[in-house]
Amino acid sequence: MALPPAVELRRRNRAALLEQLHRHGPQTRAALTEALELNRSTIGALATDLAESGHLQETTGQSTGSAGRPSTLVACVPQSITVAAVEIRADRLRFALVGLGGEVLERSETALEDGDDPVSAVAVITGGKAGDAVDAVAAMPGLVDEGTVAHSTELGWVDRDVAADLEAATGREWQVVDTATAAAVGEWSRGDAHEARKLLYLHGGRGLTAGLVIEGRSQRGGSIQLGHIVVEPGGRECACGLRGCLEAEMEAFVFAEDIENATLAAGMGDAAARDRLRRSGEDLGRALGAVVTATGPDEILFGGWLRELYLSTAAPVRSALAETTLPHLRSKLRLRTPVLGDEGALMGAAETGFAAVFDRMR
Structure with missing residues (x-):
């Protein structure tokens, strides 16, 4: 059933405000008013609502050295929404738990030996934290379509339903993207x-x-x-x-x-x-x-x-x-050449998850 127009609009504005702060960092209410093209009272109501739900907090910014008090900034609470991201390679597995605003809350890496199944190792390296995250995304080299790795030279996989295998290993749903696409998302979102x-x-x-x-x-x-x-x-x-x-x-x-x-x-x-x-x-x-x-x-x-x-x-x-x-x-x-280097794919996997989160909030 469709939501009333006013409720639908408020949902979209909430998502837009969170996404703005997630991507661009702490901002004043005035800056948010300009960026989102909403009036001050709407921004104020949204910020208050999201602060009460634990997603945002207001902090005092750095003083510019001029007269007057430092500006009050609206900032994300990283722990309020988390995304689990993993990067699977033939010889290693990397994991990051990323919070709202892009802060890396936890990180780990493990080497893989010949014969190890990387998918089975995901449950070990995440330590159950993937289950608590709002979304989970895995990046791996190869041709990926809708959760299936159609072909991967590096991993030696053909038509493997990795999304299903990850769900079986960890007990939760996963998005699957290829390493290059994840890195592109990372460079666009967190690079230059x-x-x-x-x-x-x-x-x-x-x-x-x-x-x-x-x-x-x-x-x-x-x-x-x-x-x-x-x-x-x-x-x-x-x-x-x-x-x-x-x-x-x-x-x-x-x-x-x-x-x-x-x-x-x-x-x-x-x-x-x-x-x-x-x-x-x-x-x-x-x-x-x-x-x-x-x-x-x-x-x-x-x-x-x-x-x-x-x-x-x-x-x-x-x-x-x-x-x-x-x-x-x-x-x-x-x-x-990219500016994030080896971090691009892991950060891009996380940002892919946050994009899905914001879409669901709208």
Whole structure:
């Protein structure tokens, strides 16, 4: 049954106020009035209501040194809403319990040995805290769709219903996103990529993946198997069964193990290492051409070991991309490295959970 219009409007405004403070930090009531385009009395009533429910608190801000008292700021109470976030990789598992406002309340990490099932380890590393969180999100490398990992080079999974497996292991529902998409959400929400409408994040692990987010939100179909775009028809055989895939042509697994040595050797004048990096940059640029043509991003971030590769081969990457992309698609395209580094995927998983929380509140 539909709620009365006044109640519906109040719900939306409550959610908007919480989301504003969650994303941008403590603010004065005047600043909230301007940001949300609501009148002062409405902001005051909402802030009072949310303070009574334990979601917000008012604190005294820093003095500017001028006459008068410091401003009173409205701030989130981190413990009032928490999201459990995990990042699953082939060799490690990371967990963070993140509170409203983006504060990391708890964090842990554990190594995984060959043969360990990462999903089973999630229940151990979260220590039951996932069950108390309002939402829970897992990020993992591969092609992910609606809770299923369709293909993951790094984890060796094909058509695994990870959402169902996580629920069985922990006793609660989980959202599942791919590492690249999670990192894109993290960079948009907590990094410096919030001005990008369409943000494409490339992740280099033991496989190559990409994630597209629009205005900071993941999209169904935005999980991209970058490593299995064919860049050399009839080329090297790939583990997926195709020939000439980007992963196979670049020997991505080798780069994942020793990108530092490869770039160091090239920097010291090793001609073979330089040639290998150049060819890999060209292959990456050609694969990107197909992705850019299909998705039209305005910013691309190179994460994982692709960060080091891009910093060493920016010119051949850009040149190959220019040869395979329409001018109007690349004219305003920005290519760079992420600012959050390894934190991006874990923080993005948490932010994916908070986005779902705010949606349910509306």
